[in-house]
Amino acid sequence: MNYTKLQAAFFRLRNNRAFELFVVAIILFSALVIGAKTYDIPADVLTLIGWMDTAITLFFLLEVSVRFIGEPEKKRFFLNAWNTFDTLIVVISLIPVEDSEMALIGRLIRIFRVLRMVSIIPELxxxxxxxxxxxxxxxxxxxxxxxxxxxxxxxxxxxxxxxxxxxxxxxxxxxxxxxxxxxxxxxxxxxxxxxxxxxxxxxxxxxxxxxxxxxxxxxxxxxxxxxxxxxxxxxxxxxxxxxxxxxxxxxxxxxxxxxxxxxxxx
Missing domain, CATH: 1.10.287.70 (Helix Hairpins)
Known part of the structure; x- marks a missing residue:
């Protein structure tokens, strides 16, 4: 499959209603994962939640990549403020800061991932x-x-x-x-x-x-x-x-x- 066909396939995927609903479901699940971390939970469950959080971040990276590759005019992608916001949130979420002094900032960035709901849903x-x-x-x-x-x-x-x-x-x-x-x-x-x-x-x-x-x-x-x-x-x-x-x-x-x-x- 050449790049043109790949771009056309990703363009159809990013405009697919089922795909948008799936992304919304992942965003809601991400919000639940963030909320679960505020409770006093066992260490093994906390480790599982950490893995789920990493998987969610990787999915968001894949989703942003699909939207970028599916964009016919790449220069216009980052002219959209919401696309820039989504990309920044995803990229910063990839930085491992949990065991550093920036851990609080890292958690705040993950909380802001819930705002991606606005960029996904046109009505919002x-x-x-x-x-x-x-x-x-x-x-x-x-x-x-x-x-x-x-x-x-x-x-x-x-x-x-x-x-x-x-x-x-x-x-x-x-x-x-x-x-x-x-x-x-x-x-x-x-x-x-x-x-x-x-x-x-x-x-x-x-x-x-x-x-x-x-x-x-x-x-x-x-x-x-x-x-x-x-x-x-x-x-x-x-x-x-x-x-x-x-x-x-x-x-x-x-x-x-x-x-x-x-x-x-x-």
Whole structure:
């Protein structure tokens, strides 16, 4: 078998759904092996787990090699960030560091192998890419939320510091207390304590909750959903171009060209 046939065979294998599901199963098994190492288990079982971990690493090396050889354009393989991530994780996992000072780093790298699930499953890639692309817009929401936090923390430290210094002693502690209020972690206990001195302090807490938990959370969800819809639409357009299916934009362009041709003939 020459290289061209081998590349074609690996290309079909890497795009095979059964092969992708098998890789996902191995990734899940790898996660279970990593979790098993955290328990107090006998030495012989630990040795068996070590051999299984080595076998999993070798399988991942074979899987990355299949994907690389099956890639028609080798230069584009590492232009994909997920391919680079997978390759780095697999290569670093091959370095024997268990009995060295780098053992902790080696274990951390093996834990990150679970993230390869994202690179294998397209839906997870789409979700993560949407979250990353939404970060610039989310940054402004987070900045505005920080401003609200800072204002309420300053007010809380000024009025409630004498009531409970542990919760409202300074502005940094007050911001942590407000985070507790925003996440509904026993926030009523905090409110009732201040209401004994300031009966209308409930307005402070309720207004803060409405601004942060309800308003800002909905803004974050709206931004992420909007970006995900854009990603889905772009993926659909790319898939249509790949399959040769006409898109709405291409149909509009063809209609416009036909109108221009008709006008030119008239």
């Amino acid at each position: 890639r789409l979700l993560l890419n949407s979250l990353i692309k939404a970060l610039p817009q989310l940054g402004y929401v987070i900045l505005l939320m920080f401003i609200i936090f800072y204002i309420y923390a300053a007010v809380g430290a000024s009025f409630f510091g004498v009531i409970n210094e542990v919760l409202w002693g300074d502005i940094s502690i007050a911001m942590l207390t407000l985070f507790r209020v925003m996440t509904f972690e026993d926030w009523t206990d905090v409110m009732y304590e201040t209401m004994e001195v300031y009966p209308f302090s409930w307005i402070f807490y309720l207004s803060f909750i409405f601004l942060t938990t309800f308003a800002f959370l909905n803004m974050v969800i709206g931004i992420v959903v909007s970006v995900m819809e854009g990603e889905h639409a772009q993926e659909a357009r790319e898939q249509a171009l790949t399959d040769g299916t006409p898109t709405i934009e291409s149909l509009h362009l063809e209609i416009r060209e036909l109108k221009e041709l008709i006008k030119a003939k008239l």
